Amino acid sequence: MANEIQRRGNLFDNLMNMRDWMNDDFFSDLTPAADHMKTDVAEDDKAYQVKIDMPGFDKKDIHINYANNILSVTGHRDTFSDESDKKGNILHSERRYGQMSRQYRLPDVDRSKVSAHYENGVLTLDLPKKQASDENDSRIDID
Structure with missing residues (x-):
């Protein structure tokens, strides 16, 4: 029983983290x-x-x-x-x-x-x- 509750808690935490990540990514360009x-x-x-x-x-x-x-x-x-990379190889800006x-x-x-x-x-x-x-x-x- 305790393992089942712990798995549910971990699943909930993972879903909340995913929701936060998606919201951060989705709304970052809007504000x-x-x-x-x-x-x-x-x-x-x-x-x-x-x-x-x-x-x-x-x-x-x-x-x-x-x-x-x-x-x-x-x-x-x-x-x-940005003169650091004249070839345009910027990975992230x-x-x-x-x-x-x-x-x-x-x-x-x-x-x-x-x-x-x-x-x-x-x-x-x-x-x-x-x-x-x-x-x-x-x-x-x-x-």
Whole structure:
């Protein structure tokens, strides 16, 4: 009885591993930006900080936009040259070219104070939040 349960467990584990492998392989071409623009987003009371891995991009080919509480980051790479094998005997290539884009919902950013820095393939964005002020208060007191 114990061997039968163990065989069923192993079969189940093997089926789940196969399903994961098939999903990874099937969906990998549908979401290239998510695969290649790995992101960390941190938040405190005063700001957001976003770090995005964008190795191989030139700074001039990275475009950042913030509108309607959405941060959009787009990177474009026309081509890349690989002189390592002049005969074209590449067995496997995961490097991509083209356009990659990601969007992040980050409400209440003070657009005038946003800063961006790109170094060693990592784009770092500091996005200060708008400070609450009396003039933006929508509360109406009742007399």
